[in-house]
Amino acid sequence: MTDPCVIFDLDGTLVDSETLGSQALLDMLPELNEPLHVISERYRGQRMANIMADVEKRLGNKLPHNFENDYREYAASRIEAELKPMPGVLAMLEKLHLARCVASSAPKPKIELALNVCGLAPFFGRDVFSCYEIGAWKPDPAIFLHAAGEMQVTVERCIVVEDSDVGVSAAVAAGMQVLRYDPAGSYITSESVRCFAHMDELLPLLIDYKS
Numbered sequence: 001m002t003d004p005c006v007i008f009d010l011d012g013t014l015v016d017s018e019t020l021g022s023q024a025l026l027d028m029l030p031e032l033n034e035p036l037h038v039i040s041e042r043y044r045g046q047r048m049a050n051i052m053a054d055v056e057k058r059l060g061n062k063l064p065h066n067f068e069n070d071y072r073e074y075a076a077s078r079i080e081a082e083l084k085p086m087p088g089v090l091a092m093l094e095k096l097h098l099a100r101c102v103a104s105s106a107p108k109p110k111i112e113l114a115l116n117v118c119g120l121a122p123f124f125g126r127d128v129f130s131c132y133e134i135g136a137w138k139p140d141p142a143i144f145l146h147a148a149g150e151m152q153v154t155v156e157r158c159i160v161v162e163d164s165d166v167g168v169s170a171a172v173a174a175g176m177q178v179l180r181y182d183p184a185g186s187y188i189t190s191e192s193v194r195c196f197a198h199m200d201e202l203l204p205l206l207i208d209y210k211s
Contacts, residue, residue: 003098004209005153007144007171010104011045012163013181015114016084018044024075025051028067031059045164047105047137048072076113085118086181088199093123095203101127103147103160105137105167127151138166141174148174159209161202168193179205 012018022040026032032039032055043051048068056062064070093100101124104111108130115121115128129147136142148158160171163181171178178193179202189195196202 002153002157004157004159004177004206005099005101005148005151006096006206007101007103007147007151007158007160007176009045009160009162009164009167010102010106010111010114012086013161014086014089014102014120015118016086017079017114020078020082021075024071024078025055028071028074029055029059045105045138045162045166047131050137072107072110076110079110079113080117083114083117085120086199087183090119092199092202093120096123096206098206099127099151099153100124101129101147101151103129103143105131105143107132138164139169139173141170144171144174144176148176159206177209 008014010017011021018040019036022036022043025043026034026036026039052063052068102111102115108128111128111130112121115124127150129143129150131137131143134142134146144158144160145155148155155175158174158176159179160167160176161179161181162168162171168178168180172192180187180193180195182195183197185197187195194205196205
């Protein structure tokens with residue numbers, strides 16, 4: 001039997017960027033006037049266009065036409081200065097001897113920046129896939145199906161590691177096995193989605209699937 005391929009989400013799974021991105025949003029839009037953790041959970045895994053549409057609806061105003069570019073530049077500066085890998089990720093990847101790739105809703109330049117800043121780029125090489133490349137975003141399963149095709153592995157042999165609702169939904173819709181990274185312990189393992197709280201726990205779960 002062919003070994004599985006592990007498909008990793010990026011933000012909030014490999015790197016601690018959800019908090020940085022949400023703080024950048026609050027810095028630029030203080031009128032949102034909500035706690036950081038609330039913003040982080042509200043927009044976890046969402047594409048930027050959906051976030052902006054929701055913000056405009058809530059504020060009752062259109063954002064400036066250059067808001068997305070300004071936001072991305074500001075968020076990138078914070079990523080370069082402050083981004084860290086999620087706890088245990090480096091040690092996990094050093095011990096992971098399976099094919100792996102990244103499939104993210106972020107633009108590819110942001111993915112590559114985050115991986116480089118956190119020292120994770122060598123673990124993935126060119127096997128980095130962005131929703132912006134195919135024009136479809138989670139919860140559409142297209143990005144995971146695209147990744148499987150590029151990695152030349154069947155969906156049955158793919159294991160997706162995700163942290164967001166939209167990402168988990170996309171992986172389930174793709175017919176892939178799902179391991180949900182849930183450090184807060186907010187979710188319950190189900191028949192289709194197994195939860196884990198720390199990256200130390202991931203390798204044993206992958207060994208179970210491999211066997």
